[in-house]
Amino acid sequence: MTDTDRQYWEERLRRFGQEHLLRFWPELSSQQRAALIEDLKQIPFEQLRGLIETHVRNRPSIVVPGSIAPAPFFPAKPDIHLAGRYADAIRRGEWLIRQNKVAALTVAGGQGTRLGFEGPKGAYPIAPVTNKCLFQLFAEFIRGTRARYGSQTRWYIMTSPTNDAETRAFFDAHGYFGLPREDVVFFTQGQMPALSPDGKILLDQKHRVALSPDGHGGTLRALAGSGALRDMAERGIEYISYFQVDNPLVKPIDPLFIGLHDMTGSEMSSKTVTKVDDFERVGNFVVADGKLMVIEYSDLPEELAVARNGDGSRKFDLGSIAIHVLSRRFVERLTADADAFALPWHRADKRVPYVDEGGQRISPDRPNAVKLETFIFDAIPLAGNPIVLQTVRAEEFSPVKNASGVDSAATSRRDMIRRAAAWLERCGYDVPRRPDGEPDATIEISPLLALDAAHLREVLSSPPAIARGQAVYLDRDQTHAGSSARVSR
Ligand code: UTP
Numbered sequence: 001m002t003d004t005d006r007q008y009w010e011e012r013l014r015r016f017g018q019e020h021l022l023r024f025w026p027e028l029s030s031q032q033r034a035a036l037i038e039d040l041k042q043i044p045f046e047q048l049r050g051l052i053e054t055h056v057r058n059r060p061s062i063v064v065p066g067s068i069a070p071a072p073f074f075p076a077k078p079d080i081h082l083a084g085r086y087a088d089a090i091r092r093g094e095w096l097i098r099q100n101k102v103a104a105l106t107v108a109g110g111q112g113t114r115l116g117f118e119g120p121k122g123a124y125p126i127a128p129v130t131n132k133c134l135f136q137l138f139a140e141f142i143r144g145t146r147a148r149y150g151s152q153t154r155w156y157i158m159t160s161p162t163n164d165a166e167t168r169a170f171f172d173a174h175g176y177f178g179l180p181r182e183d184v185v186f187f188t189q190g191q192m193p194a195l196s197p198d199g200k201i202l203l204d205q206k207h208r209v210a211l212s213p214d215g216h217g218g219t220l221r222a223l224a225g226s227g228a229l230r231d232m233a234e235r236g237i238e239y240i241s242y243f244q245v246d247n248p249l250v251k252p253i254d255p256l257f258i259g260l261h262d263m264t265g266s267e268m269s270s271k272t273v274t275k276v277d278d279f280e281r282v283g284n285f286v287v288a289d290g291k292l293m294v295i296e297y298s299d300l301p302e303e304l305a306v307a308r309n310g311d312g313s314r315k316f317d318l319g320s321i322a323i324h325v326l327s328r329r330f331v332e333r334l335t336a337d338a339d340a341f342a343l344p345w346h347r348a349d350k351r352v353p354y355v356d357e358g359g360q361r362i363s364p365d366r367p368n369a370v371k372l373e374t375f376i377f378d379a380i381p382l383a384g385n386p387i388v389l390q391t392v393r394a395e396e397f398s399p400v401k402n403a404s405g406v407d408s409a410a411t412s413r414r415d416m417i418r419r420a421a422a423w424l425e426r427c428g429y430d431v432p433r434r435p436d437g438e439p440d441a442t443i444e445i446s447p448l449l450a451l452d453a454a455h456l457r458e459v460l461s462s463p464p465a466i467a468r469g470q471a472v473y474l475d476r477d478q479t480h481a482g483s484s485a486r487v488s489r
Helices: 003-015 030-041 045-057 080-098 134-149 164-173 218-226 228-234 255-263 328-335 376-382 409-426 453-459
Strands: 068-070 102-107 155-159 184-188 191-193 203-205 211-213 239-244 268-274 284-288 291-295 318-327 346-350 369-373 387-390 442-445 471-474
Touching: 003 030, 045 369, 080 102, 080 134, 080 255, 102 134, 134 155, 155 164, 155 218, 164 184, 184 218, 184 228, 191 369, 218 228, 218 328, 218 376, 228 328, 239 255, 239 328, 255 268, 255 318, 255 387, 268 376, 291 376, 318 328, 318 376, 328 376, 409 442, 409 453
Parallel strands: 102 155, 102 239, 155 184, 268 387, 442 471
Antiparallel strands: 068 284, 191 211, 239 318, 268 318, 284 291, 284 318, 346 369
């Protein structure tokens, strides 16, 4: 770190009114100074200047579109007219998977503050019998897909600068969960600094800026900037099957969804589930001023949230579950001019520990800072012919967001067991149930055995004996934990 470097940063920071970031410079070691400069290099000061005015010092005004109508969607259960189309879509999706034109993409750059787990969220142990972590379940689903379709399906994982090294080390330590190492690709998203309400960037320590990931919308820019998008193009990957790290029920690769995306010429497709109540905290698919988009639950006018159809059903009933297929060419088009491309920024008021002017580290007990993030679903209105496919919540969505209560590990494990029981019953096997209807056994089905109920029917050769209260794990090679079930290979 030369004096010229320091001068450069002093001038640059002064220009943007952020010179306080060098306040503790005289007392920093040379290593700490280098770390601080590295943080400063990550901050997009030019872009931030405008955002401080519009999103930090002022609150961005919520623009409610002139017309908001329910979004059209492909139903979870096709009627007689659609059944043939769905069957074609599945075949088409399977073909695309076999041709290696589809890759999985997990966004795993979030901070997971609500869960409060030490380490990358994907390392969270979740499977009800084996305690496999989220990453392992996805890896096994992708291995199961590769085995079923004879493909070399690749897996792209977005990390943040904070958890990148730890995530990679975790995969290394676990042998990439049986996937070829070269088919697991990590790329890192960008960061934004936390700001005080008057627009000053906060220091996390005297030599570290309070930086946090720039939201899952950062995926698009990160795909382009990291070279992952080029890597996809070189390998002939056309479609990106996008999902979040915290949903163990997700189908990381779904032939029907991929096939419909392809056959409708959609550039960005989304899955939806029926909302559990009018104010469920999920985004809503709507057509606003003629464009399909997601309106956050907090931004949907109340009269629309409670609106009913003639038959009494909820009018705005399509919740967003953050599962998408994106066409690679769509992402290329959006990010062709990386400097010009930006999704809309969203403001969140958060508690962010910081170092005050006197050098004291403060842990506030109420929101003291503004964080800025972009959201992937804001790309939907930019896409050609975007479609929405309805799916069944119990089959595909039960996220681990909180340490307890709704959307916690407990509810997610419960839903994994319920789904496993339902699959077995759909195959014609008995599952003991309690008087309240819940399965009276802890059941886990490995994705290495079956990817869905229909697949399970194909591979399970004899009824698994499931005694009351028992823990049963069904996998490709054997069954564990006291079960005597036999499965074919
Ligand atoms: P959430 O919105 O649930 O945020 O992310 P989070 O950071 O995981 O958890 P909290 O809010 O701090 O408790 C939804 C998904 O988007 C990813 C997360 O890793 C998760 O898979 N994500 C979120 C990113 O990859 N980057 C981000 O900047 C934000």
